[in-house]
Amino acid sequence: MKNLFLVLAVLLLPFTTNAQDSKGPTFGQGIFDRVGKDSTWGMEIGARMQLLSIAQWDKAEDGGLTNPEQNFLVRRARLKFDGFAYSPKLRYKIELGLSNRDISGATEFTANAPRYIYDAVVMWNFYDNFELWFGQTKLPGNIERVISSGNLQQVDRSLLNSRFNIDRDLGFQLRHHFELTEKFLIREKLAFSQGEGRNVVSGNLGGHQYTARLELLPFGSFTDESEYSGSALKREEKPKLMLAATYDTNQNAVKSRSNQGAYMRSDVGFFETDINTLFIDAMFKYQGFSFMAEYAQRTADDPVAKNSDGSPTGDIVQVGEGLNLQTGYLFKSNWEISGRFTNIDMDKDLAALNRQKQYTMGLSKYIVGHKLKVQTDVSYLSADTGIDELMARLQLELHF
Numbered sequence: 001m002k003n004l005f006l007v008l009a010v011l012l013l014p015f016t017t018n019a020q021d022s023k024g025p026t027f028g029q030g031i032f033d034r035v036g037k038d039s040t041w042g043m044e045i046g047a048r049m050q051l052l053s054i055a056q057w058d059k060a061e062d063g064g065l066t067n068p069e070q071n072f073l074v075r076r077a078r079l080k081f082d083g084f085a086y087s088p089k090l091r092y093k094i095e096l097g098l099s100n101r102d103i104s105g106a107t108e109f110t111a112n113a114p115r116y117i118y119d120a121v122v123m124w125n126f127y128d129n130f131e132l133w134f135g136q137t138k139l140p141g142n143i144e145r146v147i148s149s150g151n152l153q154q155v156d157r158s159l160l161n162s163r164f165n166i167d168r169d170l171g172f173q174l175r176h177h178f179e180l181t182e183k184f185l186i187r188e189k190l191a192f193s194q195g196e197g198r199n200v201v202s203g204n205l206g207g208h209q210y211t212a213r214l215e216l217l218p219f220g221s222f223t224d225e226s227e228y229s230g231s232a233l234k235r236e237e238k239p240k241l242m243l244a245a246t247y248d249t250n251q252n253a254v255k256s257r258s259n260q261g262a263y264m265r266s267d268v269g270f271f272e273t274d275i276n277t278l279f280i281d282a283m284f285k286y287q288g289f290s291f292m293a294e295y296a297q298r299t300a301d302d303p304v305a306k307n308s309d310g311s312p313t314g315d316i317v318q319v320g321e322g323l324n325l326q327t328g329y330l331f332k333s334n335w336e337i338s339g340r341f342t343n344i345d346m347d348k349d350l351a352a353l354n355r356q357k358q359y360t361m362g363l364s365k366y367i368v369g370h371k372l373k374v375q376t377d378v379s380y381l382s383a384d385t386g387i388d389e390l391m392a393r394l395q396l397e398l399h400f
Contacts, residue, residue, distance in 0.1 A: 048077075171209070234285070289327075
């Protein structure tokens with residue numbers, strides 16, 4: 001932790017020496033925004049935090065509520081550095097997580113160190129509409145995961161995302177876009193990655209991960225790329241729609257959720273199997289109305305991990321499918337009501353996670369867009385195996 005603060009102090013030093021001589025950006029546009037004298041580099045530094053309160057109850061047999069639980073926590077605390085180096089065509093992004101939830105997950109595969117780094121990626125626009133990415137960042141997976149946690153429509157992401165998302169990894173990405181007609185925009189995204197998630201330093205244990213995503217925008221671009229932002233804050237004057245599909249295959253994967261979840265160990269090392277994930281999603285916005293839909297499916301060549309003699313190890317690949325539907329309406333007062341339905345249908349071998357349905361109603365007040373907002377929601381979880389639950393959450397987001 002001491003080394004982290006030393007690094008941050010060195011990074012911030014150039015921006016603090018002349019603080020009295022210059023004014024910073026407007027609220028929500030970063031803490032500092034500087035460009036070199038010869039315009040060969042630029043950097044913007046931002047910070048944000050989410051303060052969350054959760055209350056949860058189990059549903060009793062008589063229909064009442066029992067086993068109350070309550071928790072306050074710093075859900076997220078992040079620092080972000082982005083800009084360009086040498087040329088505006090060569091961009092970079094660094095994002096660090098500081099809360100306990102952000103950095104948790106230290107293992108022998110991360111050198112037993114906290115996982116501070118979320119993004120460390122360089123993006124090179126090397127030709128026309130082609131861009132090459134190298135480093136650690138989000139893979140082009142389901143839309144809900146790619147939307148920043150600071151730009152969500154409700155307090156947090158859905159159960160579909162927690163069960164199926166492919167999150168971040170280290171490797172290369174190639175991105176391209178073109179206009180099929182004057183308004184019909186098409187984007188293609190390809191990724192080749194290590195396949196074991198973020199901050200892994202132990203080397204590749206299984207095979208590699210390959211991801212392809214295709215996005216169709218028949219009515220043209222959303223305002224300020226708001227297809228990757230919750231709510232209809234841009235109040236599109238004309239209907240905007242994005243239809244997309246992602247296919248991801250992780251060859252010889254050694255973790256129970258592709259590049260996420262627990263490592264699957266056997267008596268001779270690690271159990272390996274090919275894991276495939278399909279996402280189909282859509283985003284629609286018009287004036288104050290928004291609608292998002294996601295479908296996810298995960299399969300595996302052999303979902304039951306085995307030892308060398310064929311006996312099961314107890315680890316199981318989390319295969320199954322999920323559906324998430326979410327909608328909201330933003331009033332002119334910047335109050336928004338939203339609703340979400342999520343259905344999870346895991347494989348029958350995953351008894352604890354077999355079938356779940358969650359219904360969520362949300363209320364948000366956007367004070368300065370997503371940069372300063374208060375959100376609350378109430379969720380009812382119905383499980384085929386287990387106890388139904390009621391959950392209420394309240395969260396403050398502050399983003400400089």
